[in-house]
Amino acid sequence: MFQEEVKEVGGLRLHVIPTKKYKTNTLVLKMKAPLCEQDVTMRALIPYVLQNATERHPSMKALRTYLDELYGATLQVDLAKKGEHHIITIRIDVANEKFLGGTSPLLRDAMALLSDMLFRPLTEQGGFSVSIVEQEKRALTQKIQSLFDDKMRYAQHRLIEEMYKGSPYALDVHGKRHDVDSIDAKRLYKHYEHMLKHDEIDLYVVGDVMLDDIEHDVAERFSLEARSRRSTTTPTRMKRTNVQEIVEKQDVKQGKLHLGYQTNTTYNDADYDALQVWNGIFGGFTHSKLFINVREKASLAYYAASRIESHQGMMMVMAGIEPSNYERALEIIHAQAEAMRNGQFSDEEITQTKAVIRNQLLETIDTARGMIELSYHNVIATRQRPFHEWLEGIEKVTREDIVRVGENIELDTIYFLTEKDGEKR
Known part of the structure; x- marks a missing residue:
């Protein structure tokens, strides 16, 4: 602490x-x-x-x-x-x-x-x-x-x-x-x-x-003009009726399949802790569903992971795949997201994810740089979250919280960078 x-x-x-x-x-x-x-x-x-x-x-x-x-x-x-x-x-x-x-x-x-x-x-x-x-x-x-x-x-x-x-x-x-x-x-x-x-x-x-x-x-x-305001911005929320799909062709051997989701939850929101746990089970760590099912079991990806942007309300899924595996990789990624929405994850996965998040946070405050970065979240946000509250918040997340936050996560954009001469399928 x-x-x-x-x-x-x-x-x-x-x-x-x-x-x-x-x-x-x-x-x-x-x-x-x-x-x-x-x-x-x-x-x-x-x-x-x-x-x-x-x-x-x-x-x-x-x-x-x-x-x-x-x-x-x-x-x-x-x-x-x-x-x-x-x-x-x-x-x-x-x-x-x-x-x-x-x-x-x-x-x-x-x-x-x-x-x-x-x-x-x-x-x-x-x-x-x-x-x-x-x-x-x-x-x-x-x-x-x-x-x-x-x-x-x-x-x-x-x-x-x-x-x-x-x-x-x-x-x-x-x-x-x-x-x-x-x-x-x-x-x-x-x-x-x-x-x-x-x-x-x-x-x-x-x-x-x-x-x-x-x-x-x-x-x-230091002598600067006094600033009476705390500058904040409200993140742009893009609303689409349909998921957009972008395919770009370059001289690459490995395809890059990246998906963007609107989480509709940011650091300011009460459900932010649940979102961290959701992302951890889904794709944040090596025990996560994306890593195990896309990379390990199906051997479809060189890497497969997800991360959240805390202040924008965005989640990104990243996978490096053979261009020919595009449809199959998408199918498995969508299946993992659907499993999360349906609460198809074990108590053991919840416990393990909470432990990894806790360890990551404690490792972060082992360095001066880490302490500053954690503190600076509170400058960016309108909500103040002391470190001990962050740890306690993660621990209190329930299965119901995880399912609820997942209901707000919407696929927005699929981007695929693939080889010039091949087809995406």
């Missing part, structure tokens, strides 16, 4: 999670805004530009040298999509000076570096560094293009794109290839200034720390 203290400081929401588990302290800054086609590509570029240089450390080499001086501190940036939100993450891990003896205040130094990245990035002539922006534009283009090389990721992307066509959730976290070229250093910096004013910003500090000390450091180094 972990305790979290939350306070509004300096225009951001500060989360302090005191723990003596680690010999490092972790700083994680998250910037959240609604997904928007007009700016998603610029937002995807910004964290990678920020991690290159600051006014005090005006090159990647200088910045990395300084991190080495902080006893090998690490700096990482990342992008994520949770529901219809676009989230930028900046993370610094630094040694706890208590274990080093007589060193400089490393956590304060790391906090100062994070503040510099945010408020004093390297700029020139009213924009970001042109050379850094051009370098990161090339890197972003490669990231977007790499999606087409990883066919499992590509199939996931295409399923979501077709299932949520015309809605924000259809957007890829890295933006659009054709938007990259039009971005310049001044326009990007102007958008970054807009983000500092309007993004919802959360700062997490995890380690052997005191709230008062951290609050003082944050108040000293």
Whole structure:
């Protein structure tokens, strides 16, 4: 279990999670805004530009040298999509000076570096560094293009794109290839200034720390316009009269069969715990129905699994199959979903699934990153779910709860990526 203290400081929401588990302290800054086609590509570029240089450390080499001086501190940036939100993450891990003896205040130094990245990035002539922006534009283009090389990721992307066509959730976290070229250093910096004013910003500090000390450091180094609102979006609910089927042909040997379902249940809903158990029995784990019946018994799939998107109300089934096995694989997947709806699962499956979910949650809070990700669900959602309530909620799920939540799960889209010369059947 972990305790979290939350306070509004300096225009951001500060989360302090005191723990003596680690010999490092972790700083994680998250910037959240609604997904928007007009700016998603610029937002995807910004964290990678920020991690290159600051006014005090005006090159990647200088910045990395300084991190080495902080006893090998690490700096990482990342992008994520949770529901219809676009989230930028900046993370610094630094040694706890208590274990080093007589060193400089490393956590304060790391906090100062994070503040510099945010408020004093390297700029020139009213924009970001042109050379850094051009370098990161090339890197972003490669990231977007790499999606087409990883066919499992590509199939996931295409399923979501077709299932949520015309809605924000259809957007890829890295933006659009054709938007990259039009971005310049001044326009990007102007958008970054807009983000500092309007993004919802959360700062997490995890380690052997005191709230008062951290609050003082944050108040000293961070000064953002006060935000009185918690930005939330209502996930787009697509309603179809018929299941749509998309077949795409490429030069692939292994077919990718991905199915998208509307669960009509999100993290905010009382039935979310039951949905987690439903998904666990259906396809979330190696003991699940999809893995056993599609992959093991029928030998139809190289992989077969399902996962839920907690804040969008979506479930995705993924299977890698021989193109000739399309109809048979679909038949067995549909049969497993129907069995779930009819309550055809054993008490042993319920117990085993609950145990695996519990173990996963407990493993997640063994790391600072995991604690932060679990906590951040409560920032995305309107419902606050403390960790102990999550564990208790899973334990309380009944067979009736599982069947009831399954009644709301509807197949929406079937996407099949198959070989060029073959037929899907």
